[in-house]
Amino acid sequence: MKVGIVGAGAIGLLTAKLLEDFGHQVLVLQRTKKEVPMLFQTPSGDLEMVSFSVTDNWEDVESVELLIVATKAYHLPAVLPQLRTYPGPLLFIQNGLVSNLVAKKLKETANVFGSVDHGATIQDGILMHTGHGSIRFGGEEKFAYLATELGPVLKWESHIEHVLLRKAALNTLINPLTALLDVRNGTLSENKALQRAVISHYDELILGIPVLEELLSLEDVFDLIKRTSTNTSSMRNDVLRGEETEVDYIVKPLLEIAEKEGRYLPITGYLYELIQSKRGEYDRKYT
Ligand SMILES: NC(=O)C1=CN([C@@H]2O[C@H](COP(=O)(O)OP(=O)(O)OC[C@H]3O[C@@H](n4cnc5c(N)ncnc54)[C@H](OP(=O)(O)O)[C@@H]3O)[C@@H](O)[C@H]2O)C=CC1
Ligand SMILES: CC(C)(CO)C(=O)C(=O)O
Structure with a gap:
């Protein structure tokens, strides 16, 4: 072809x-x-x-x-x-x-x-x-x-929308934290406090977007973190290079999905704003 x-x-x-x-x-x-x-x-x-x-x-x-x-x-x-x-x-x-x-x-x-x-x-x-x-x-x-x-x-x-939503949730749980703290993915499971932070964030996502509970377990999240433990997440990489990030396409849609159901995701919203604050560095570089 x-x-x-x-x-x-x-x-x-x-x-x-x-x-x-x-x-x-x-x-x-x-x-x-x-x-x-x-x-x-x-x-x-x-x-x-x-x-x-x-x-x-x-x-x-x-x-x-x-x-x-x-x-x-x-x-x-x-x-x-x-x-x-x-x-x-x-x-x-x-x-x-x-x-x-x-x-x-x-x-x-x-x-x-x-x-x-x-x-x-x-x-x-x-x-x-x-x-x-x-x-x-x-x-x-x-x-x-x-x-x-x-x-x-x-x-x-046949249900690609579920695959994409699940991946967006995984990226929302891993990418902003690794980018903000400048750590590899594995640190999120090796450091006990970060482990607890990921668990709280996971709980928020499944309460705010209930369909996620069927698509993504906490074990799946830590399994991916461990499998990619030496990775620099794509968001951390973008921030390190002073580039734009995909936060508006990964994190923001989750906020919007929850908002449609009248729910606010405070941890997700907070991380979204912190990553947006990095955008200042991108704008300074290019404008
Ligand atoms: N890398 C990975 O391991 C994974 C990546 N993904 C996803 O896959 C997608 C691609 O990621 P990745 O390949 O890593 O990103 P890269 O930054 O390596 O590649 C993006 C490419 O798109 C090119 N590009 C941008 N605008 C245009 C245009 N107008 N015409 C032609 N080419 C253009 C860029 O060109 P230029 O060099 O000129 O800027 C760059 O080469 C992302 O959404 C990422 O999140 C998903 C899973 C894993
Ligand atoms: C799965 C993960 C978190 C691997 O690093 C990824 O997709 C990313 O970095 O964007």
Whole structure:
């Protein structure tokens, strides 16, 4: 299948590599022409040479059968207008809950949404696959064929909204704290006080958004923290680099979901504001 990927970042290139390994023809669209990694490191540490087909011309991806948008969520306001005339399907794989934004801006296109469980980063010109996982996606049933055509890289989920909500809750519990305290994920379970803080925050989320209780247990939360214990969360990474964060797409939608039911989430709201305060650093850098 001919697949286009918007964004030559860690997840865009990892997805390209995995799809190419299964025989698909992949073209990666960069914002501006830049060198891409030529080395790939597997989760077990083995190195392989890689080569990607890249372009910075949107016209080149017009004829693909699927376009995967692998930018950060905060890039979407700039990217979505470019996608208005694309016939689709479009697969959005950002962390967070972006479907409302996409639906508002792209009324005519066919959109599906996914969640990435892989870990990936680009360091010293090497694309590193730091954690095995999958890309689960879903939406209108008529797009389930994509999972069959694309092979094991993409897994169809009939209730993708639950997968995305669960992931947003996990990211809300882990990312802001690690970013604010400048600690790796594992510290949240190793430090007893932080462990208690995560438990209180979890209790608040399941009281405020009751459906979460069926989707996410406290054990799941600490299991993920332990599995990613050496990770720098994406929010901590963004804050450290003085970049924008995905807080408006991960944390804010949870506040809004609870608010619709007349509930306020004080811990979540407090963390949201503290992360927003870091935005000042981003604004100072860019304005
Ligand atoms: N990395 C990980 O382990 C995981 C990431 N995710 C999620 O996946 C998404 C992608 O993350 P990740 O790959 O790490 O992020 P990166 O920052 O590595 O990649 C984002 C890429 O998008 C590119 N981009 C931005 N705007 C445009 C544009 N207009 N046209 C073309 N390209 C553009 C950026 O280009 P430029 O270099 O020019 O800025 C950058 O290369 C995020 O939502 C993240 O939360 C989810 C699970 C794990
Ligand atoms: C799962 C976790 C917390 C891994 O670091 C992540 O998705 C992130 O950092 O955004």
